[in-house]
Amino acid sequence: MGNGMSKKTESLVIGIGNEYRGDDAVGLYILRKLAGLAPGKCVLKESPGEAVHLINTWEGYRNVILVDAVRASSAAGTVHRIDAIRQKLPDNWVHHSAHTVSLPEAISLARTLRVMPDSLTIYGIEGTNFEPGSRISQVVKKAADDLIPEILARIESLK
Numbered sequence: 001m002g003n004g005m006s007k008k009t010e011s012l013v014i015g016i017g018n019e020y021r022g023d024d025a026v027g028l029y030i031l032r033k034l035a036g037l038a039p040g041k042c043v044l045k046e047s048p049g050e051a052v053h054l055i056n057t058w059e060g061y062r063n064v065i066l067v068d069a070v071r072a073s074s075a076a077g078t079v080h081r082i083d084a085i086r087q088k089l090p091d092n093w094v095h096h097s098a099h100t101v102s103l104p105e106a107i108s109l110a111r112t113l114r115v116m117p118d119s120l121t122i123y124g125i126e127g128t129n130f131e132p133g134s135r136i137s138q139v140v141k142k143a144a145d146d147l148i149p150e151i152l153a154r155i156e157s158l159k
Helices: 022-037 051-058 103-113 138-157
Strands: 012-016 043-047 063-070 079-083 119-126
Touching: 012 022, 012 051, 022 043, 022 063, 022 119, 022 138, 043 051, 051 103, 063 138, 079 138, 119 138
Parallel strands: 012 043, 012 063, 063 119
Antiparallel strands: 079 119
16 A cells, blocks of 8 residues: 555445355355344455455455455364454365455465555355355354354454
């Protein structure tokens, strides 16, 4: 951000996923729920999860929350919480969207380009079913519903 632009003060929530691949849709599911629960409290954007798209989406925002489905060898429905400014993403995270570049690579690229937000909180929900044409599994949907109040509290804490 070498052009002297000030960062946007509202928080940005990015839901990553593909609504036609089962549990991969969980980021979009949460984003759409937040649209009804937190109107005007934050900016909500959907993303397919591709690195350049993510960086272009969050560039200029001070606080970013990212929600995605992951497979990291935990039980389905497990929620992983990562402060991506201070913590490294686990090496065993596998993203099932058609991400051409992984989320860790996107973060590394954003650091190199100096377009990281001041805060980047990642919620990765352990998925189990990523079959094309399938719906979100009940265990992942329940985990998402249980996580929404925490995300709302995080949005409030960033103001």
